[in-house]
Amino acid sequence: MHATLTEHARCVFGDEYRPSPPCDRDHDEAYFIEALTFADADAILAMLRELCPHLADGYLPVRIRNLAYRLVLLQRPDDPELMREAAVSLHLHGPDWDDIAAALQERADALDAAKARPDRRRGR
Template sequence: MHSTLTEHARCLYGDEYRPTPECDGRHEEFYFTEKLTFADADTILAMLRELCPQYVDGLLPVWVRNLSYRLLLLQRPDDPDLMREAASSLEFHGPDWDRIAAELRQRADALDPAS
C-alpha cells in the first residue's frame, strides 16, 4: 500500500529519477485522484517537488500537474510565489493556458509587487 501521495503517484505514473517500486497498492487513477483531491498543500507540494523538480520534467500527466496547482491555490489563495510557480507550469505545458497563467501573474504582482 502507498504511504504517501508521492509514492502513489510514483507507482501509478513512474518517476524519471528513481525506479518505480514494486507494490501491491491500488493503481486505478481514481484512487490517486481521491487522495490528491483531499491532500493538504504540503503533501501536494512534496509530490510536485520530488516528481517534477524542473517544471518541464517528470512523468506526471499535465492534468495531474494542473489539478495539483489548482488545489494548492485553493488552499493558499494569497501565496504570490505559488501563483507564479503555477503560472510557469501552465506556460511550459501549452498555449491553451496562457490566459490563466497571465491572470495568475497579475494576481501575484498585485499581492507582491516587489518581486
C-alpha cells in the same frame, strides 16, 4: 497502502528519476485523483517538487499537474511565489492555459504590491 502522495503518484505514473517502489496493488488513476483531491498543500507540493523538479520534466500527466496546482492554490490563495510557479507550469505545457497563467502572474504581482504598500490605517 502508500505512505505518501508522492509514493502513490510514483506507483501510478512512474518517476523519471527513481524506480517505482515495489507495490502489490493495482493502480487506479481515479483513486489517486481522490487522494490528491483531499491531500494537504504540503503533500501536494512535495509530490510536484520531487516528481517534477524542473517543472517541464517528470512523468506526471499535464492534467494531474494542473489539478495539483489548482488544489494547492485553493489551500494557499495568497502565496504569490506559488502562483508564479503554477503560471510557469501552465506556460510550459501549452498555449491553452496562457490566459490563466497571465492572470495568476497578475494576481501574484498585485499581492506583492499590496504587501509593499504601507498600511496608513495603522500608521505604517
